[in-house]
Amino acid sequence: MNCHACGAALTSTARFCHKCGAQVGGGQASGWRAGLPWGVAGAALGALLTVVALRFAGSGERGAGPVDATGGTAPRSLLPVNAPDISQMSPEERATRLYNRVMMLHTQGKPDSAEFFLPMALQAYAMLPALDVDARYHIGVLDLTGGNPAAALAQADTIRRTVPTHLFAFMLRARALELERDSAGARRAYRDFLTHEAAERTRQRPEYSEHAENLDAFHGQATAATAGKATRGS
Numbered sequence: 139m140n141c142h143a144c145g146a147a148l149t150s151t152a153r154f155c156h157k158c159g160a161q162v163g164g165g166q167a168s169g170w171r172a173g174l175p176w177g178v179a180g181a182a183l184g185a186l187l188t189v190v191a192l193r194f195a196g197s198g199e200r201g202a203g204p205v206d207a208t209g210g211t212a213p214r215s216l217l218p219v220n221a222p223d224i225s226q227m228s229p230e231e232r233a234t235r236l237y238n239r240v241m242m243l244h245t246q247g248k249p250d251s252a253e254f255f256l257p258m259a260l261q262a263y264a265m266l267p268a269l270d271v272d273a274r275y276h277i278g279v280l281d282l283t284g285g286n287p288a289a290a291l292a293q294a295d296t297i298r299r300t301v302p303t304h305l306f307a308f309m310l311r312a313r314a315l316e317l318e319r320d321s322a323g324a325r326r327a328y329r330d331f332l333t334h335e336a337a338e339r340t341r342q343r344p345e346y347s348e349h350a351e352n353l354d355a356f357h358g359q360a361t362a363a364t365a366g367k368a369t370r371g372s
């Protein structure tokens with residue numbers, strides 16, 4: 139069994155991917171989507187939510203405690219040691235932080251917390267003035283984690299328009315089509331990945347080294363998926 143989001147090999151009893159934190163097995167397509175206000179929140183609401191989320195994230199989940207919603211009256215000694223300095227973070231860093239937060243919460247088996255942060259992470263990305271390929275991959279993985287394959291496919295298409303043979307596009311596409319139970323389409327994406335893999339990885343794109351484990355895991359799954367097809371001949 140492999141993770142539907144990142145492709146990591148999972149044990150048969152795993153409820154969450156240890157790599158990216160995606161939920162495993164049934165329910166990932168329906169459970170999350172129902173409660174998520176996709177595209178509903180406006181930019182202003184999104185900004186507010188992001189600030190709240192970052193304060194919450196910075197609190198390290200030690201409870202409501204001393205996070206000062208009143209604007210800095212809490213004594214510094216009461217604040218968590220690892221509280222991030224939000225004012226020093228770029229919007230890109232905030233988005234990445236929320237993305238990592240969602241993935242980590244899943245790994246830790248805290249789906250409720252992850253579900254709470256997932257729309258905020260997507261909002262943080264939606265507010266960025268420009269999205270590079272890596273940001274679009276993160277958005278796509280968040281979409282897949284939230285059980286929204288159509289949104290992940292849209293990110294894959296945009297990546298492909300920017301860099302026609304970028305491996306992240308094939309990865310998102312294969313996972314999304316699997317979620318949509320389009321196994322023929324998924325197999326095509328797996329094949330495309332393998333076709334372009336060697337040439338792409340020699341390009342040494344920074345996002346490839348950042349996600350090297352995801353790429354290696356996906357390679358294994360793509361090989362298995364395409365080999366199975368050849369031997370069964372179905």
Ligand SMILES: [Zn+2]
Nearest residue numbers: 141144155158
């Ligand atoms: Zn995963």
Ligand SMILES: [Zn+2]
Nearest residue numbers: 272276345348
């Ligand atoms: Zn990345």
